[in-house]
Amino acid sequence: MKYKILLAEDEPFLGKVIKESLEKNNYEVILASNGKEAWNLFNEQEFSLCILDVMMPYKDGFTLAAQMREFSKNIPLMFLTAKSDIKDVAQGYASGGNDYLRKPFSLEELFLRVAELLKRSKSEKQETDELMIGQYIFYPKRQELINGIKKKVKLSYKEARLLELLLQNKNQVLERKSALMQLWGDDNFFTTRNMDVYITKLRKKLREDASVEIVNVRGFGYKLIC
Template identity: 40%
Template sequence: MSLKILLVEDDENMRFMLHDNLEMAGYRVRPLADGQTALSAFMKEEFDLCVIDVMLPKKDGFTLATDIRKLNQQIPIVFLTARNVKEDRIQGFRIGADDYITKPFSLEEFLLRIEAILKRVYHTPTKADEQFTYPLAKFTFHFNQQKIVKDDLAVELTRKEAKLLRLFCLHQNKVIERDIIQKAIWEDEGYFVGRSMDVFISRLRKIFKDDPAVSIQTIHGIGYKLEVMPQAQPTEK
């Protein structure tokens, strides 16, 4: 079973982005928005690592981490903060932080730091063992293998195409805002990134164009939605 991470971040967009990228990296994630709820969850569930924003409502990140340390001296803790202040870093490490990451940061670097900490603490590979497979009507999407299969035909995907499609699969039949997609997949915003996203979505649409049960819809002024119609079950005679 994959490792489980407690993610505590009050900024909704940041929480969404980190949640999706951690899941795409193979972790199970419990995303929460305030320190008090996070402490309650920690007392009821088992986690392998905590990612905690310093500035949290109800119970700040330092207080939350101190309470967690009273319950568990060994679990790795990573702080996130927008404040690049020496005193904050010192306080975080005194509490027992394993790392302290200042915003803004690269998602790739963030994931590598998480992986390095878990590998050091648990002496085990941190990638999920299971193959991430998503049925999409008559298609099957294999995320780890970066391919879409229909019958005996397979279409190879680039890494970004696979990450983009998995983001849609995780939120199937739900609208995802355009800026959320940009930050989750490209870690950036702007005209050229937006045009790149349009190209990738166009490529995915071409793969599904002959199957009306699967489509990527443009929700004008908002974002996109992967629509997958349920498949009719054969009736018994």
């Protein structure tokens, strides 16, 4: 298995060195040059690990980590930073980070930390790998639904993430703005209409079980009933 890593680093030379070094160790690495770009990539692709520089344009690493953690409770998050004050370290862990590597650091130490985080993450896989929605079995990482007669239904990446978010708020209202900001990073008219399209697609894919329903709560958002 080849792990995919999201690397957010605004120093071009350092980002290039880390990316190429990790790739030589058989990791797939996607490099973002600022926090906003990293957030967009996080919402478009699935990653095994995120390495985040703390001081970045548009969105700092702590803010980015907190947003990532709101959606994914299990993905490993590592900070890279020149800050060494204990309050900064505490803030890093408080925002959802799993590890904190101070600059300058050796690549060998980075490799060890990455390997350990991935190993720990693999061993701590929880029930989120297989979730029940009525008669359906939902596999978020595989982006699949399997119904009661073992028929497989494929989901797009955005469909899977939206369904996972709805399930995290099962039988409660998922606020429209919160979902838009987590999945699209924007709540303008076009992204709102885009999410409505995805909701319609999910309803069609869940329609074989009458006990499962995605309800539109006018003025607030959506509720997954199951």
